[in-house]
Each structure stands twice: as structure tokens, then as C-alpha cells.
Amino acid sequence: MRNAEFDREKVLRAAMKAFMHKGYANTSMQELKKATGLHPGSIYCAFENKRGLLLASLEQYRVDRATEFEQFFANSNLTLLNLKSYLDNVVIECISCDSAQACLLTKALNEVAEQDSEIQQVITANLSMLQQALAEKFTQAKTEKSISTDKDCDHLARYFLMGIYGLRTFAHTHPEAKILEQLAEQLYHDVSQ
Amino acid sequence: MRNAEFDREKVLRAAMKAFMHKGYANTSMQELKKATGLHPGSIYCAFENKRGLLLASLEQYRVDRATEFEQFFANSNLTLLNLKSYLDNVVIECISCDSAQACLLTKALNEVAEQDSEIQQVITANLSMLQQALAEKFTQAKTEKSISTDKDCDHLARYFLMGIYGLRTFAHTHPEAKILEQLAEQLYHDVSQ
DNA sequence: AGGTATCTTGAATGTACATTCAAGATAGAG
């Protein structure tokens, strides 16, 4: 008997980073080897192939993001303020201009989902989970009386998420802090008034 | 003497369609040959290489979209209503689920701009032009007294564009007409109130 | 300490691709 030597989570996070930085097709096996420290043989043994590595990375991304999400809402009953923090964090990621901070889900959605319905489904499921988690937070904010609008919480969550997608794309061409903050500010206003 | 036989605009629109559908890296020269009707040699003679074809396609896309944009604002003094029509048209394109109706600029921005600063610049310039054109329309809507907000028109244009980016991404996972229309409706409301 | 099952390694493989180029075709000039 002998166990694998590598740390699966570390490997997947490295692969995630590489895919986010250069995209799926443009990340060669050699680059994945360099990024993960795993030789091709090991990658194929552990994940079947490059596509399997992407699928595993997407799953790890989901887990990591879900954890991160809960942390934003852990320390307070002021759910609406936490939603603001969550949004501010997106802006910070956008400003950092670190392409490794992009969203693996939207990146992969643009590049590979069109050609691969399984990956399409995985990504859609992940984003739907995020959307539902946001809807719950909006519902909570309503019961806390922080939001007085009569709009549907599912709708608010969708609009908020749409804004985040838009913000990320916008940042690709205009990564100026002030402008992104202004946009986020209005988005926050429009979902909370 | 002898002139080229192919119609440059037709070829570029076919290439555009192919790139929008499958992305840049995943569209092989063979597929481009099938799409454009041009043999590899002709493509290389006319556009230098595959990247040159993308650049030329991006330029044709800019021209086509600028024409289309002006048409939306040609027939009326009710600029605000025309902005609504423009937005509704984005929703219609999203609903059609025809990936060839996606936005070549955002698609290329996601896939290649990160690795190629010239293409990055071209796309950024194109999107900035659209943003500025939108800002002018918002200014006009204000002088027509259709908009009473004291918000900066440049800001309104950016927010509107951000919403469109978000809408397009959102549609990839939820191409349901009703939901997209609802989101567009709120976006319109938030920029026009 | 020895045996073995499993993991790791990285060179070898085949494939798919962008790109080239020389032969063939054709429009227009004279």
C-alpha cells in the first residue's frame, strides 16, 4: 500500500488559478504540470484527463466559494450590510487586476460551456446555488426590516448577481477603482431601497 | 491584373459568427474555411493569419454594431424609449439562444484579451465607443426631460452597459424570457427614474 | 528487512493544428 503524495486541494487550487489566468484551451499540460507540481501521468491517474481536472477544479471552486460566502454572513445580524461587504469584495477583486481572481465559473461558461453540456450543467448548477443563497440573504434582510421594497427576493438575488457579472466584465476594460465603486454603490442602492 | 473574388464583408461576418459560436482557439482553420468559403491560402493572403482574421472581424463587428446602434435612435425624438428598445433587443438576442448572437467583444475579451494586449486595446476602444454613444443618448434624454435624475450621464451609461454585460452572462445559465425581461425592466427603471 | 502494491516520472506517441508554398486557374491588358 501507498498513498498519493500530493495534496488534492492544493493541486486543484493551483489548477483553478491556471485556468482562470489563461483559460482552459490555452493552459497546456506543461503549464498545468508547472502550476500543480504534478507530472502528466499523475494528473491522468488522478483526474482521468484535462477535462476531468477542470471538472474537479470547478467542484473545488464551488466548495471554496461556498465557505467564503458563509464567512461574509457569519458575524452579524445585519444581513444587508453583509451583502454590501460581499459586493465590496467583488470590487476589490476586480481592482486587484489579478486575473487569477476572476470567476472560474463565468470564465469557463464563456469558453467551454457552449461545447460541453456536462460542464454547462455543472456551472449552471453552481451559479444557481449562489443565486439561491443570495435570495435567502435578501429574505433575511427583509425580516430584519433592512429592506422595505416589495420586490421578490428571488428577483433581487438575480439582479444582484447580474450586476456582479456585469461588474466583472466591465472591470476587464475599466479597472479603475472609483468607477467600479460607483457602479457597485448604485447596484447596492437599487437592490436595497 | 485580377481582383479578389470574395466579398470581404461577407467573409468577415461569417468569421465573426464562427468565432462567436465556438470561440477563437476552438475555431480551427478548417472550420473557418467551411464558414467563409475561403481556402487557408486566401485567408493568409488577405488577413496575414488567424489572429489577423480576428482583428479584421472585430473591426467589422464594430462597424456593423455602430450602424445598428444608430438605427435604434433614428426614428424618434423619444430617446429614452429608444434606449428601452435597444435594451429589449439585447434581451431578444439572449432569448434566441443563438450563440452566434452573442457579443463578439465580450467573448473575445474573456478568451484572448488577457494574453494579447493589442486585441485587449481594440476591444476596450470598441466598448468605450459604445459607452460614449450611450452617454450621449442619456444626455439627450435629459434635455428631452424624459429623465429627471441628477445622476451623471456617463455614470448612467456605464451602469446600463454593465447591466447589459450582466444580462448576457446571466442568459447563458437562465435563458428564460420572463426572467430576462424582468431584469431588463428593472435595469431600465434604475437608469431612467 | 524484504516483498509488493501503488505511486511517480518523463520520454514516446499519435493527432490536430496553423501556416506555407508551388502548381493551377482566371481576369484583364494589349
Add this chain to the structure above:
DNA sequence: CTCTATCTTGAATGTACATTCAAGATACCT
């Protein structure tokens, strides 16, 4: 009608890639 400059064709080229696999290394069990 002939000639030639230019365009068109598509097979040939070299490269870069994902994937495989057999040899080597190593941890665990007895």
C-alpha cells in the same frame, strides 16, 4: 487571342499539444 499578373487551391510541413506507458521509486505490511 495571347500573355501575364494576380488570385485560388489544397496537399505538405513543422510544431505543439493531450495522452499513454513502462521503468523506477517509495511507503506500507508482514
